[in-house]
Amino acid sequence: MNWLIRYLKPVKGRMLTLLVLLLVTTGLQLVNPQIVQHFIDTASSHGTIISLLWLAGLYLAIAVVNQLATVAVSYLGNDVAWRATNTLREDLVRHTLRLDMDFHNRKSPGEMIERIDGDVTNMSNFFAMFIAEVIGSFVLLTGILIVMFFHNWLIASVMTVFTLASIGVMTWIRDLGVSASQAERQASAQLFGLIEERIAGIEDVQANGNVPYVIRRFHRAMRRVFETGRRAWMLRVIPWNATVALYTLAMTVVLLLGVHLYLTGHATLGTLYLFYQYTQMLNDPIEQLGNQMQEFQKAKSGMRRSIELLSLKSNIVDGDEDGTALPAGPLDVEFRHVDFSYNGDERVLHDIHFRLAPGERLGIVGRTGSGKSSISRLLLRLYNVDSGSIRIGGVDIRTLRLEALYQRVGMVTQDVQLFDGSLRDNLTLFNRQVSDSDILATTDRLGLRTFIDAMPEGLDTHLSAGGASLSAGEAQLFALTRVFLTRPSLVILDEPSSRLDPATEATLQLAVDELLQNCTGMVIAHRLLTLEKVDKIMVLGQGRIVEFGDRAALAAAETSHFAGLLRTSRQEELA
The missing domain is CATH 3.40.50.300 (P-loop containing nucleotide triphosphate hydrolases)
Incomplete structure (x- = not known):
C-alpha cells in the first residue's frame, strides 16, 4: 500500500473529486429503490395519478443524473490510473536505462517491453477501478446496510453476516493467484522476447530455412503462456466463486424472511420489493469486489515484478567528480x-x-x-x-x-542506430542547443552536406527508426557527425569502415582525419x-x-x- 500511495499521491486532487462523485452516485443508488417502494405502495393503495407520475419523473431524473455521474467516475478513475502508472513507466524506463550492460545482455527487448508496459498495464487496470469500484463498493455496502437496519434489523443482520463473510473470504484468499499470475507474466515476457528475437533475425531465419524451428519454439512458448494463464485464472476466480455461493444462500434467506413478513402483515408489497432490491444491490458491490480481487492479484504480480526491477542496482557506480x-x-x-x-x-x-x-x-x-x-x-x-x-x-x-x-569521450561503432525523428534530431541526438549552422558546417567538413541538400526538407526531413534508406557509408558519416558535434577530447572508432567498399572507405577516412585533428x-x-x-x-x-x-x-x-x-x-x- 505504501508503494501504491507513492504513485497515487501526485493525483490526490483528482482522487478527492472522484470520492465526492462516488458519494453522490452511492446516495442516488440508495434513493431510487425507496422511490420504487413508494410507487408500489401508492399504486397498491389506489393513490392519485399525479403522485405516481411525480414519483416516476423523480425516478427518471435521478437515474439520468446517476448515469452521468457514473460516466464521470469512470473517466476520472481511468485518468487517475494512467497518470499514476505513466509515472511508474517513466521510473522503470529511467531505472532500466541506468542499469549496466550485464543486465541488458541478459534481457531481450521483447521481455523488457512486457516488464515495463505489460505489467504496468495490469496495474493500471486495477488502479482505474480501485476507487470507482473497490472504495465505491464499500461505500455502497455501508449505505445499504445502514438503510436496511432502519427497515428490519433481522434481514439487515442476515445481509451484514453475508457481507462480512464475503469480504473475509476474499481477504483470506486474496493472494491465492499472485504467484501464478507472476508466472503467467513471465511466460508472456518470454514469448515477447522470442518474437522480438526472431523478427530481428528474420534474414538469417529465412535464408537458412529455420522457419519450422522458430514455429516449434513459438508453439512451446504459447503453450507455456496458455498453461500458466489457465492456472492463474483458475486460482484468481476462487474468491468470486466463493462470493456467488454465499450470495445465493443470503438471497434465499432474505426472500424467505421477506415473504414471511409480508404474509404476516409486517411488511407491505413495496417493502418486500425494497428487501429484494437492496439484497440484489448488495450483490453488485460484492461481485465487483470479487472481480477486482482478480485484478488485484494480477496488479500485485505486476507490482512485485516492478519492485523487483526497481530494486536492481547497477554495477556501474557513478563517480563524484564533475x-x-x-x-x-x-x-x-x-x-x-x-x-x-x-x-x-x-x-x-x-x-x-x-x-x-x-x-x-x-x-x-x-x-x-x-x-x-x-x-x-x-x-x-x-x-x-x-x-x-x-x-x-x-x-x-x-x-x-x-x-x-x-x-x-565520443565513440563511433560499425552499427549506427537511427531514431524515429527528423534528420536534425538524429544528427544532434535531440540536443536543441546545437544550431543548424553548426550542423551544416560540420556535415560540410565531413562530406555529408550533399546528402542533406538532396533531402526533400533538409534537416527537417523525417527519418524512420533503423535508417533503411541510408547506405552504410552515409550511416557511418552520420555517426561521425554526431561525435564531431560534441567536440570530444577523446574519440574511439570501433571498426567504422568494416562494411564499406574501398572508395567509400577513402571518403570516410578523410572525415576521420578531420575528426581526429584536435x-x-x-x-x-x-x-x-x-x-x-x-x-x-x-x-x-x-x-x-x-x-x-x-x-x-x-x-x-x-x-x-x-x-x-x-x-x-x-x-x-x-x-
Whole structure:
C-alpha cells in the first residue's frame, strides 16, 4: 500500500473529486429503490395519478443524473490510473536505462517491453477501478446496510453476516493467484522476447530455412503462456466463486424472511420489493469486489515484478567528480594492469598496460575475440574492470561522473542506430542547443552536406527508426557527425569502415582525419589501410598485448607482428 500511495499521491486532487462523485452516485443508488417502494405502495393503495407520475419523473431524473455521474467516475478513475502508472513507466524506463550492460545482455527487448508496459498495464487496470469500484463498493455496502437496519434489523443482520463473510473470504484468499499470475507474466515476457528475437533475425531465419524451428519454439512458448494463464485464472476466480455461493444462500434467506413478513402483515408489497432490491444491490458491490480481487492479484504480480526491477542496482557506480576535473584539450589515456571478464569466469583481457599521450592516435589490431572492442567498452565504463585502473586526463574514470565522461569521450561503432525523428534530431541526438549552422558546417567538413541538400526538407526531413534508406557509408558519416558535434577530447572508432567498399572507405577516412585533428584517437580496425596515419600500434592476441609501439618503427621491423600483418594484407590485396 505504501508503494501504491507513492504513485497515487501526485493525483490526490483528482482522487478527492472522484470520492465526492462516488458519494453522490452511492446516495442516488440508495434513493431510487425507496422511490420504487413508494410507487408500489401508492399504486397498491389506489393513490392519485399525479403522485405516481411525480414519483416516476423523480425516478427518471435521478437515474439520468446517476448515469452521468457514473460516466464521470469512470473517466476520472481511468485518468487517475494512467497518470499514476505513466509515472511508474517513466521510473522503470529511467531505472532500466541506468542499469549496466550485464543486465541488458541478459534481457531481450521483447521481455523488457512486457516488464515495463505489460505489467504496468495490469496495474493500471486495477488502479482505474480501485476507487470507482473497490472504495465505491464499500461505500455502497455501508449505505445499504445502514438503510436496511432502519427497515428490519433481522434481514439487515442476515445481509451484514453475508457481507462480512464475503469480504473475509476474499481477504483470506486474496493472494491465492499472485504467484501464478507472476508466472503467467513471465511466460508472456518470454514469448515477447522470442518474437522480438526472431523478427530481428528474420534474414538469417529465412535464408537458412529455420522457419519450422522458430514455429516449434513459438508453439512451446504459447503453450507455456496458455498453461500458466489457465492456472492463474483458475486460482484468481476462487474468491468470486466463493462470493456467488454465499450470495445465493443470503438471497434465499432474505426472500424467505421477506415473504414471511409480508404474509404476516409486517411488511407491505413495496417493502418486500425494497428487501429484494437492496439484497440484489448488495450483490453488485460484492461481485465487483470479487472481480477486482482478480485484478488485484494480477496488479500485485505486476507490482512485485516492478519492485523487483526497481530494486536492481547497477554495477556501474557513478563517480563524484564533475567534468572540471578533466584538463582541457586532448586527453591522455592510461591503462594500468587491467584485467577484465564479462561473466566473472573467462577472462577477456589480461594485464593490459599502456599509455597514450594527449593528441596521439592509437591503432588497435588483432584477431576476432582478441579483446579489441572490450577496451573501448571499458573506456566508456559500460563495464567495470576486474582489477587495475583506467585513467583519462590523469583522472581515474571511476571517480568521474558518467555524464562528464560522456561529454569528453565520443565513440563511433560499425552499427549506427537511427531514431524515429527528423534528420536534425538524429544528427544532434535531440540536443536543441546545437544550431543548424553548426550542423551544416560540420556535415560540410565531413562530406555529408550533399546528402542533406538532396533531402526533400533538409534537416527537417523525417527519418524512420533503423535508417533503411541510408547506405552504410552515409550511416557511418552520420555517426561521425554526431561525435564531431560534441567536440570530444577523446574519440574511439570501433571498426567504422568494416562494411564499406574501398572508395567509400577513402571518403570516410578523410572525415576521420578531420575528426581526429584536435583530439586523442583510438582506432580499432581489421583493414590496416585505416591505420596509415596513426602514431602508435597495439597488437592484441587472446586478450594480451602482443606488441605496442610507434607505427613507423613496428612497420620497419621485419620481425614485428605488425610488419607481418602488413605483408599479409598486401598479399591479399595483390591476390
